Amino acid sequence: MNQEALNKKDRMQIELAVKKIDWELDGRVPRARRRQILNELRSNLTEAAQHVGGEQAVQQLGDLKTLAKSYLEIYRSRFDVRAGAFWAAVAYFAVQLLGFVLFLAFRAGVAAGGSHGASYSFEVWTGFGPFAGKVGAGGNTFEVLIGSPAHILIVALAFAIGSTYRSLFARR
Amino acid sequence: MPEDGVHDSQLLKGVLSLALMRLLADRESYGYELVTRLHELGLTEIQDGSVYPALGRLERDGHVTSRLVASPSGAARKYYRLSAPGYAALKHIERAWQSLVSALEPILSQPVPAKPKEALP
Numbered sequence: 586m587n588q589e590a591l592n593k594k595d596r597m598q599i600e601l602a603v604k605k606i607d608w609e610l611d612g613r614v615p616r617a618r619r620r621q622i623l624n625e626l627r628s629n630l631t632e633a634a635q636h637v638g639g640e641q642a643v644q645q646l647g648d649l650k651t652l653a654k655s656y657l658e659i660y661r662s663r664f665d666v667r668a669g670a671f672w673a674a675v676a677y678f679a680v681q682l683l684g685f686v687l688f689l690a691f692r693a694g695v696a697a698g699g700s701h702g703a704s705y706s707f708e709v710w711t712g713f714g715p716f717a718g719k720v721g722a723g724g725n726t727f728e729v730l731i732g733s734p735a736h737i738l739i740v741a742l743a744f745a746i747g748s749t750y751r752s753l754f755a756r757r
Numbered sequence: 758m759p760e761d762g763v764h765d766s767q768l769l770k771g772v773l774s775l776a777l778m779r780l781l782a783d784r785e786s787y788g789y790e791l792v793t794r795l796h797e798l799g800l801t802e803i804q805d806g807s808v809y810p811a812l813g814r815l816e817r818d819g820h821v822t823s824r825l826v827a828s829p830s831g832a833a834r835k836y837y838r839l840s841a842p843g844y845a846a847l848k849h850i851e852r853a854w855q856s857l858v859s860a861l862e863p864i865l866s867q868p869v870p871a872k873p874k875e876a877l878p
Contacts, residue, residue: 622813628832629789629809635830645792647806655810659817 591631595639599630602643609653612666622656663752672747673740680715680739684730688718695720708735715739769803773811774820775854776800778839778847781821787834788812812837820846 591599603623610619633642646652691705700720707716714733730736780786780794791812792805815821820843825833839847 624832625788625835626809628828628830628834629787629792629805631830631832632787632789632828632834633792633805642805645805646809647804649806652806652810655807656813659810659813 591634591639595634595642598639598643599627599634602630602646602649603627605649606653606656609650610656610660612670613657613662613668614660615662618660622660661751663749665748665751668751669744669748673744676743677736677740680736681731684716684718687716688720691718692720766802769800770807772854773803773807774815775847775850777808777811777815778820778843778850781837781839782844782847785836785838787826787836791837815843819843 603626606626607619607623610622614622630639630642630646633645636642637645687705687707691703695703702719702721704719705717708714712733714730714735717730717733776795776798777791780791786794788809789805792803792808795803795808812821816823816837820840821837822840823835823837826836828834
């Protein structure tokens with residue numbers, strides 16, 4: 586067995602592959618477990634690279650996403666931070682989009698009524714949100730809430746559901 | 758090994774755990790060494806990337822145990838060893854495999870006809 590130290594290129598190829606797997610597992614597999622997986626992978630790749638070179642060693646792993654998926658099937662945690670963040674962002678932008686549509690509709694109403702400006706609000710109570718805005722003189726001022734307690738509540742709910750729905754609905 | 762030296766990847770996937778457990782029954786091994794041992798047996802289509810998670814699955818199911826051993830190449834090697842439940846599972850799976858092979862043998866040992874016969878009246 587060739588025990589010579591790996592060259593820089595081989596080491597970089599190994600590290601790149603390990604980082605790609607890490608990226609796929611990040612937020613989905615508990616940190617300690619992830620570290621174990623990556624250490625073992627690095628050890629095996631180093632060993633393989635000493636026989637066939639870094640590039641071939643990484644190729645022998647096959648598709649890295651498929652490999653990461655296989656690890657996820659075994660070690661996925663019940664709490665998926667990445668999915669939670671994704672659904673929180675989707676919820677935020679959905680609220681903003683709806684707020685913008687309401688703003689446009691309200692501005693059209695104000696313009697049709699011949700008013701110079703008005704305030705609107707769709708809130709459970711004042712200041713709670715999520716929808717409130719103001720149409721200025723001539724109906725041209727743009728003002729929509731971008732953050733409110735309601736936004737925080739909706740985003741937090743989306744995060745909580747998004748990060749746990751897979752384990753909630755997974756087949757037992 | 759088939760004449761053309763090619764194994765069906767789906768068939769291999771199905772028996773990978775069995776092969777790994779059988780190799781580990783012989784001696785303690787780490788991931789890359791097991792890949793090499795499988796390749797030496799002629800199972801060269803098996804990719805490293807299917808062996809490593811398979812070992813994780815066996816460990817999760819309690820069929821193997823592991824320990825870290827310092828390696829001259831740098832990062833510590835993770836050695837796997839068949840556990841007592843693993844031995845029992847291996848024996849059970851080996852029996853099931855032999856039974857399956859015996860059941861299929863009468864059909865598969867016959868040459869494949871060029872054309873299927875018509876249905877019996």
